Each structure stands twice: as structure tokens, then as C-alpha cells.
């Protein structure tokens with residue numbers, strides 16, 4: 001991998017604490033999910049290292065918060081420019097450890113970098129307010145202050161973007177951060193940290209703790225228990241989110257949780273079917289179906305059902321599957337064997353309960369799964385309740401608007417949802433009735449740096465991106481001035 005990079009020094013195997021690269025007590029292997037080949041032996045940090053990082057971040061906080069927003073913005077802008085300049089190398093690192101096709105990886109680098117740019121600008125607009133007084137001798141003021149040391153625990157499916165989406169607003173607000181990237185994908189995080197160093201980030205302001213699965217649990221506990229850590233932002237599974245929420249009770253920590261989804265993708269009879277199929281393809285097969293906003297359940301109205309599934313199956317059949325570095329590849333491997341087994345389990349269960357396999361349905365060797373389309377799917381099947389997190393599109397049939405809203409909402413999750421219709425009144429009725437944090441209308445892609453991304457119900461707490469994503473990292477302080 002190193003020999004394929006224009007700037008080989010971006011491939012870091014050590015962690016970053018207080019501006020120093022540290023090797024840790026032991027190392028763990030990071031593999032290419034497409035081949036199983038070991039890419040690197042990365043520093044495996046312990047809870048004691050995490051404590052050192054938290055202390056460094058806490059010490060660095062005083063200097064960082066004392067800078068003006070404009071000074072912080074200048075450093076963030078340099079970081080943004082370096083991320084963009086090195087997009088090709090960063091994309092190679094990302095594809096190598098995560099598996100997604102190189103074009104998608106490059107897209108993620110630019111998307112990830114866009115949070116740094118946007119929050120560098122937004123940091124200059126953290127306004128307080130004055131409130132009309134009810135007492136002639138007093139004045140009421142509100143100022144916004146950085147919350148303090150922030151911890152970020154991130155997943156493997158977007159190894160760069162899930163970091164910048166948390167870290168950029170935190171840094172712009174004047175907070176310092178300790179990042180614990182996923183054990184499968186620490187290399188992207190370390191490369192981004194190297195570029196932050198080059199951008200002039202002061203020591204201790206941004207720390208990255210690479211760690212194996214076992215040490216990640218211990219580090220997670222330390223970060224939750226530490227009274228110095230004032231905010232914890234996590235993206236990952238609902239199960240781990242629950243653990244972190246429980247652990248954070250002892251320190252009454254502010255939490256942002258971006259957890260699992262079970263996104264419905266609804267196609268009404270009056271939709272533009274070609275556009276709906278297009279949207280379905282990006283929403284479902286991007287990142288091999290491993291995104292938390294991936295359409296998990298397709299609901300198609302009976303009048304267009306056969307036309308939709310036939311076209312979707314044709315398009316899915318045409319997807320090129322292979323190693324992300326190969327030109328033309330549109331779908332890479334799944335992250336690991338367990339992920340592959342889950343997809344197989346969902347397909348086997350659906351078949352046993354009467355689903356028709358229109359396309360795919362089988363694994364391709366040890367690490368890949370065919371782009372799959374299942375028709376005649378029913379609510380009794382596993383894939384209607386659980387997030388498949390793989391390239392499987394289960395398609396349900398529905399009759400009425402009322403019925404599909406009830407079906408779509410019948411889940412404990414509430415992250416993304418999608419609706420295809422050309423009836424403007426229905427757009428409003430359905431968007432308002434869906435119990436989801438986000439609704440894509442006539443589009444299968446909705447995430448961007450400027451908007452609040454997040455879920456309701458057991459999909460999580462808080463919003464990332466946009467003006468709301470900055471509020472996470474600020475505390476409103478009320479100042480009451482008397483004797484006026």
C-alpha cells in the first residue's frame with residue numbers, strides 16, 4: 001500500500017497523543033477486507049493511554065478555547081485544504097482498509113473534508129443573545145461556550161467522514177477531541193491526524209487512539225467514566241450505543257448517538273419509476289449496503305410493483321463486484337465474515353418464508369455477496385425487522401398510503417426514510433407522518449455537511465451537520481446583570 005501512495009508518510013502505524021506519535025504496548029493487524037491480506041500492524045492503545053490522551057486534551061483546551069474563532073478557522077481551513085490535496089492517497093488508504101470502490105472512497109474523502117470547511121466557516125457565527133428584561137434593574141445575556149473535552153467513537157463504514165462530522169464542529173466551537181476509530185479502519189483516521197498536525201493543530205487538541213476490539217471496550221469505558229470528558233459522540237450499532245449511554249450515567253455526560261436504521265423506501269404508483277430505481281440503486285448498493293441510511297425495506301405500490309422489481313433486478317445484475325482498486329468496480333466486499341453471515345441468514349430466512357429471488361442471493365467466495373433483489377417479501381421475514389447491512393433489496397407490496405405509513409413506522413428505528421411520488425400534497429402528508437429524522441423525497445441520497453443528520457426513536461440522539469451539529473458542542477451560559 002505504501003508504495004502506491006504519492007506521499008507514503010500518510011500511512012501511519014502509531015497513535016497520536018498530545019502531538020506525539022506513540023507505539024503503545026502492543027500492535028494489532030489491519031486487513032484488506034477484500035483479500036484478508038494484512039496491511040499494517042497498528043499501535044494497540046490501552047485505557048491508560050486513553051487517560052493520558054484525555055489529560056492532554058484537557059490541558060490543551062485552555063489554549064484552544066482562548067483562540068479567536070477566526071484563528072481556529074484558519075487552522076481548520078488548512079486542514080481542509082490538505083485533506084483535499086491528498087484526496088487520492090487518502091482514498092487509496094480508505095479503500096485498502098474498508099473495501100469500498102476507489103471512486104466511492106474519493107467521494108467520502110471530499111464529503112468528509114466538506115465538514116471541516118463548513119464548520120471552519122460556521123465557527124465564526126456562534127452568536128449569543130440578549131433577552132428583553134422583565135426587571136428594569138437587570139439585563140439578561142446568553143453566551144455560547146465550548147463544552148470541553150469531547151470523545152468520538154466511530155465506525156468502519158465511513159472511516160473518515162464519521163470522524164470529521166464530529167470533530168470539525170467540536171474543534172470549531174473551541175473544544176478538544178479524543179478520537180477512537182473503529183479497529184477495522186484506523187489508517188484513515190491516522191492519516192487525517194497527520195494532516196491535522198501539518199495544518200498546525202496545537203498538541204493535544206486532536207488525539208487519535210487506535211485500538212483492537214478488546215482494548216476499544218476498555219477505552220470506551222474509560223472515556224465514559226472520565227469526568228474530564230464532557231461530551232461523547234458515537235456512531236455505530238444500537239447495542240453499543242445502549243452500553244455507552246448506560247456507562248455515561250455516572251458522569252451525566254452529554255451524548256450524541258447515531259445508531260442503527262431500518263430505512264423504508266416507498267414508491268407510489270404515481271412515481272417516476274426510472275428515477276425511483278436510480279434512487280434505489282444508490283441508496284441500497286452504495287458501500288455494498290453498509291450504511292446506516294441504506295434503504296432496508298422497499299415498499300412499492302401494487303400498480304407499479306412488477307415494473308419496479310424487474311427494472312431494479314436488471315440494474316442490480318449489471319453491477320460490477322470486485323476489489324475496490326479495480327477500475328469499473330461498483331461494489332466491494334463486506335467488512336468481515338460475520339457481516340456476510342448476517343446477509344446470508346436474512347436471504348435464507350426470506351426464501352424459506354416464500355420470497356422470490358429475482359437477482360443474486362448467493363455469496364461470491366469468502367468476502368463478497370451478489371447484489372440481490374427479493375420480491376414478495378412480508379413483515380414476518382427477518383429483513384423487515386433487522387438492518388441487513390448488505391447488498392440485499394427486499395421489496396414489499398402495498399395498497400394504500402395509510403397502510404404504507406403504518407408499515408414504515410412499525411420499527412423501533414427512525415433514521416432515514418425515502419418517498420417517491422409526484423403528488424405534492426402527498427409529499428407533505430407522508431413526510432410529516434413518517435417517524436424518521438430524515439426524509440428523502442424523490443432522491444436516494446440526502447447527507448451533506450449543511451444539514452442536520454440524525455435519528456429519532458432508537459436510532460439515536462442529537463444531530464450532526466448543519467447549525468444543529470454545532471450546538472452539540474456548545475453550552476449556553478446565562479448571565480444576569482443586576483444593579484443597572
Ligand code: ADP
Nearest residue numbers: 153154155181182183216217220236237240243
Ligand atoms: P459495528 O457493529 O458496525 O462494527 P459497533 O457498534 O460494534 O459497530 O462499533 C462501532 C465502534 O464502537 C467501533 O469504534 C468499536 O470499536 C466501538 N465499540 C464496540 N464495542 C464497544 C464498547 N463496548 N465500548 C466502546 N466502544 C465500543
